Amino acid sequence: xxxxEIAADALAALNAExxxxxxxxxxxxxxxAFDGERLRLLAPLANNVNDKGCAFGGSLASIMTLAGxxxxxxxxxxxxxxxxxxxxxxxxxYLAPLYDELRAEAGLVADQDWPAILQCLRxxxxxxxxxxxxxxxxxxxxxATLEARFALIAPAGD
Amino acid sequence: xxxxEIAADALAALNAExxxxxxxxxxxxxxxAFDGERLRLLAPLANNVNDKGCAFGGSLASIMTLAGxxxxxxxxxxxxxxxxxxxxxxxxxYLAPLYDELRAEAGLVADQDWPAILQCLRxxxxxxxxxxxxxxxxxxxxxATLEARFALIAPAGD
Numbered sequence: 497x498x499x500x501e502i503a504a505d506a507l508a509a510l511n512a513e514x515x516x517x518x519x520x521x522x523x524x525x526x527x528x529a530f531d532g533e534r535l536r537l538l539a540p541l542a543n544n545v546n547d548k549g550c551a552f553g554g555s556l557a558s559i560m561t562l563a564g565x566x567x568x569x570x571x572x573x574x575x576x577x578x579x580x581x582x583x584x585x586x587x588x589x590y591l592a593p594l595y596d597e598l599r600a601e602a603g604l605v606a607d608q609d610w611p612a613i614l615q616c617l618r619x620x621x622x623x624x625x626x627x628x629x630x631x632x633x634x635x636x637x638x639x640a641t642l643e644a645r646f647a648l649i650a651p652a653g654d
Numbered sequence: 655x656x657x658x659e660i661a662a663d664a665l666a667a668l669n670a671e672x673x674x675x676x677x678x679x680x681x682x683x684x685x686x687a688f689d690g691e692r693l694r695l696l697a698p699l700a701n702n703v704n705d706k707g708c709a710f711g712g713s714l715a716s717i718m719t720l721a722g723x724x725x726x727x728x729x730x731x732x733x734x735x736x737x738x739x740x741x742x743x744x745x746x747x748y749l750a751p752l753y754d755e756l757r758a759e760a761g762l763v764a765d766q767d768w769p770a771i772l773q774c775l776r777x778x779x780x781x782x783x784x785x786x787x788x789x790x791x792x793x794x795x796x797x798a799t800l801e802a803r804f805a806l807i808a809p810a811g812d
Contacts (some may be wrong), residue, residue, distance in 0.1 A: 522680030554716025
């Protein structure tokens with residue numbers, strides 16, 4: 497699995513999917529890096545600002561949810577598997593105001609691994625995964641965190 | 655406290671605040687009703703659609719968070735109190751896809767009441783509140799729910 501090679505095309509395809517969703521296009525959320533385990537997204541503050549001049553909570557929720565969703569989409573693409581990716585639930589903590597660009601990063605929670613998740617999807621046509629995502633400030637400190645469960649559902653008949 | 659009388663002006667002011675936030679303006683989220691206890695918001699599907707043609711999870715998170723935030727803003731306005739309203743954390747469940755307008759509603763969770771929250775704010779300059787919000791489909795069935803904690807913080811020196 498040559499992740500760096502596949503990553504550029506997969507990131508471009510993911511960004512086309514983000515761009516096709518009107519609320520995501522309005523927030524100018526885009527994927528910038530994927531190393532096979534973690535996905536990084538960026539969005540400008542200007543499109544995501546609230547009444548206090550800092551990042552809107554709904555934009556923080558959106559970029560973290562999209563980081564988890566996009567991570568699953570990329571892992572499926574790298575593995576050559578087809579499945580829809582659905583968010584099932586999430587817990588979000590807002591830790592500090594952010595007066596800067598939104599930098600989000602998502603990965604699996606510590607007790608999960610992609611080979612087991614994708615094996616479950618191949619065998620049962622469905623799988624669950626738990627993602628941790630966070631938005632960091634320019635100094636690398638978390639300003640918001642998300643833990644979310646996603647469901648992968650293979651097309652009927654696959 | 656004449657809620658119906660104050661409600662029209664307060665809703666218009668709240669909508670001006672929503673409209674001033676670029677991501678909220680892009681989602682065309684607006685307040686449509688407030689009865690003193692519960693706030694209702696609406697948003698068109700077209701501005702909030704995902705890759706599957708149904709409501710984007712980040713838009714559902716945004717409208718429910720804004721319903722809770724707006725509820726607190728209106729209760730403060732009706733009570734004649736000044737305070738900033740911050741979301742602290744939230745738990746969201748995505749129950750079913752929504753292929754229709756986003757209809758959100760927020761109120762306090764059952765064990766809380768506004769007189770006690772506002773009394774706490776007056777005495778200590780800070781208060782916490784727990785909000786329940788949900789988005790319903792056209793038949794009144796919940797497609798997403800949120801439980802969130804908000805903080806009210808009075809301006810220094812008040």
